[in-house]
Amino acid sequence: xxxxxxxxxxxxxxxxxxxxxxxxxxxxxxxxxxxxxxxxxxxxxxxxxxxxxxxxxxxxxxxxxxxxxxxxxxxxxxxxxxxxxxxxxxxxxxxxxxxxxxxxxxxxxxxxxxxxxxxxxxxxxxxxxxxxxxxxxxxxxxxxxxxxxxxxxxxxxxxxxxxxxxxxxxxxxxxxxxxxxxxxxxxxxxxxxxxxxxxxxxxxxxxxxxxxxxxxxxxxxxxxxxxxxxxxxxxxxxxxxxxxxxxxxxxxxxxxxxxxxxxxxxxxxxxxxxxxxxxxxxxxxxxxxxxxxxxxxxxxxxxxxxxxxxxxxxxxxxxxxxxxxxxxxxxxxxxxxxxxxxxxxxxxxxxxxxxxxxxxxxxxxxxxxxxxxxxxxxxxxxxxxxxxxxxxxxxxxxxxxxxxxxxxxxxxxxxxxxxxxx
Ligand SMILES: [Zn+2]
Numbered sequence: 001x002x003x004x005x006x007x008x009x010x011x012x013x014x015x016x017x018x019x020x021x022x023x024x025x026x027x028x029x030x031x032x033x034x035x036x037x038x039x040x041x042x043x044x045x046x047x048x049x050x051x052x053x054x055x056x057x058x059x060x061x062x063x064x065x066x067x068x069x070x071x072x073x074x075x076x077x078x079x080x081x082x083x084x085x086x087x088x089x090x091x092x093x094x095x096x097x098x099x100x101x102x103x104x105x106x107x108x109x110x111x112x113x114x115x116x117x118x119x120x121x122x123x124x125x126x127x128x129x130x131x132x133x134x135x136x137x138x139x140x141x142x143x144x145x146x147x148x149x150x151x152x153x154x155x156x157x158x159x160x161x162x163x164x165x166x167x168x169x170x171x172x173x174x175x176x177x178x179x180x181x182x183x184x185x186x187x188x189x190x191x192x193x194x195x196x197x198x199x200x201x202x203x204x205x206x207x208x209x210x211x212x213x214x215x216x217x218x219x220x221x222x223x224x225x226x227x228x229x230x231x232x233x234x235x236x237x238x239x240x241x242x243x244x245x246x247x248x249x250x251x252x253x254x255x256x257x258x259x260x261x262x263x264x265x266x267x268x269x270x271x272x273x274x275x276x277x278x279x280x281x282x283x284x285x286x287x288x289x290x291x292x293x294x295x296x297x298x299x300x301x302x303x304x305x306x307x308x309x310x311x312x313x314x315x316x317x318x319x320x321x322x323x324x325x326x327x328x329x330x331x332x333x334x335x336x337x338x339x340x341x342x343x344x345x346x347x348x349x350x351x352x353x354x355x356x357x358x359x360x361x362x363x364x365x366x367x368x369x370x371x372x373x374x375x376x377x378x379x380x381x382x383x384x385x386x387x388x389x390x391x392x393x394x395x396x397x398x399x400x401x402x403x404x405x406x407x408x409x410x411x412x413x414x415x416x417x418x419x420x421x422x
Contacts, residue, residue, distance in 0.1 A: 003029060006039055014046045021046075031086055036068070036127040037110065037138050055125050061102030063137075065130040072137070073122045074098035074105075075152045078160035079115040080173025080230050081247035085191065092247075095232075096173040098123075098137065099154040106170075107137040113145045117159045117173070120148040165206035165264060167242070169235035169275070176231060176242065178202040179257040180224045185216065201278075202242055203259040208279040211242040217250050225253040238276030238389030263385045269333030271388055272395045281385045282397060283405060284331030286338075286377040293325045294349075294370030295356040321353055323369075327377055329384060329397070336395040338384045344402050349373050381405045 007022035014021070021042060028038035055069040063070055078096035085091070094109040096117075107126075109115060123145050127138035139145065160174040167174065183200035198213035198220055213220055220226065229249045233240050244250065265281040266274075292305060297319025299311035306319040325340035325348060346352050349372060351359075360366040385401040 003035075006035065010039060010042060010046075014043070016046055028087075032084070033086065034108075034127070034129045034138055036129055037140050040127065040140065040142050059102040060098065060100045060105050063105060063128060063135045065128065065133070065135045067128040067135065069125050069127050070137075071122065071124045072098065072100070072105075072126060073120070073148065073152065074100045075154045075156075075158065076115050076117055076119040076121060077104065077154075077156055077158055078117055078173030080160075080232055082172070082232065082245055083247075096160070099156045100152060101154060104156060105135060105137055106131070106172075107139060109139040111139065111141060111143070113139065118151075120150065120152040122146045122148060163206040164202065164204045164209045164242075167209070167233045167240050169233050169240050171233040174231050174233065175227065175229045176202070176204070177225075177227045177253060177257065178204045178242075179259050180220055180222055180226065181208065181259070183220055183222055203257070205258050205260060207264055207277075208259075209240060209242055210236055210278055211244065212236075213244040213248075215244065215246045215248075217244075219250045219252060220244075225255065225257045227251050227253055235275070237387070238391050239278040239387065240276075241278070265383075267333045268329065268331045268336055272334050272336060272390055276390045277388045279385070279400075280388050280397075281383055281401075282329060282331065282336060282338075282388070283381065283383045284329040284335075285379065285381050286327045287330045287335070287379075288328040289370060289374040289377055290326040290328065290337065291370075293327070294323070294345075294368075294373055295353075295360055295366045296322055296324050298322050321357065323349065323353060323356060325373055325377070329382065334395075336388065336397045338382075338386070338397045338399050338402070340399050340402055344399055345373070348376060348402065350376075 003022065003025055007018055007025050011018035011021045024042055025038055029035060055071050058070045058072060060072060060074060076096065077099050080095050081092055082095060083090050083092050094115055096107060097104050098107050123139055123143055126143050127140060128135050129138055162174050162176060164176060164178060181201040181203050183198055186197055186199055187194055188197055196216055198216045200211060202209055202211045228244060230247050232243050234243050263279045263281040265283065268282050268284055271277055271280055271282060297306045298304065299306050299314050299317050300320050301314045304311055306317060309316055309319060311317045323342050323345040325345045327338045329336050329338045356369045359368055383403050383405050384397055384399050386397045386399040388397045
């Protein structure tokens with residue numbers, strides 16, 4: 001239902017001016033207050049009680065986006081705190097996952113109920129909202145929350161401990177143990193002016209992921225083995241990234257994290273479907289080398305590739321020569337565009353900018369450089385390691401390593417099939 005429709009409904013329910021209600025409603029929604037929560041808060045403001053009967057008790061697996069509000073008894077699996085700006089004020093919200101024997105559901109608590117992982121609670125009159133096609137619960141001012149003495153047994157791990165390979169953007173209240181591989185201090189324009197944050201790379205036995213610490217802490221130094229409690233996962237350039245807030249606790253581990261040198265090898269189709277990966281190895285056949293490969297020109301201002309001397313942002317520019325490969329890698333489960341920067345391109349071309357310019361001059365066509373690269377790569381099998389992003393520009397693997405695979409394709413296919421069958 002649109003803001004317009006909700007405003008109309010509210011105004012007629014409460015017997016007040018529609019324009020006034022709509023303005024309030026738009027205001028709340030613009031501060032990211034979920035629609036149901038906004039409607040409830042306006043009902044309170046204008047003196048109307050909550051509409052309808054007491055919500056019925058529901059099993060989590062039976063909650064649908066058609067439910068307005070429900071009463072559930074559930075175990076708190078995770079409870080991650082986060083501070084957001086709400087109507088100009090800082091507000092602390094708690095987000096996580098609730099479970100019963102029939103399923104799990106994400107929740108957001110807009111009040112400080114004191115939820116902790118492991119608690120069994122009954123939430124009366126919890127609002128249901130839709131997120132990405134799925135129902136989620138809002139626990140707000142009109143929710144009655146009771147802590148139950150008896151623990152509800154659920155077929156899920158309590159506490160949100162996970163390895164880095166298993167996290168997904170949107171996860172909240174997680175605990176990870178990882179080594180800090182890289183860290184740097186950056187100054188950003190925050191909502192309260194310039195502020196310092198930390199960013200870098202974490203690693204464990206399973207994967208490497210970028211991280212951001214929005215409240216820089218001294219424990220986070222290069223080489224430190226740390227336990228991070230209460231982190232949340234956001235998407236960063238198409239791949240998950242670990243975020244530490246003011247509510248995250250960071251402690252030093254007395255064990256040493258084993259960090260693998262290699263990247264996890266995945267099937268192309270599976271890696272693309274997962275939405276991206278910070279560091280991954282994909283193996284497949286190069287089936288094509290795309291236009292825009294070989295000798296190219298970049299805008300000196302922004303580094304974008306220029307076409308016929310034109311930059312999309314800077315108009316007519318004096319392009320600077322560079323080398324690049326955009327190659328399509330196919331393993332039978334899917335395709336990605338592997339992007340090789342200057343150094344890797346130099347290796348596969350067998351020469352640098354000078355050689356490329358020379359070849360282009362002789363042929364009076366710079367496309368010959370891409371042709372040479374095409375002849376070398378197409379039809380051969382490569383292992384490409386890099387950072388995979390999947391967005392409106394497609395599935396792109398920014399390569400950090402690029403190596404021909406010697407194993408015959410049939411054996412590779414068999415190994416991949418065995419992995420799928422696992
Ligand atoms: Zn430019």
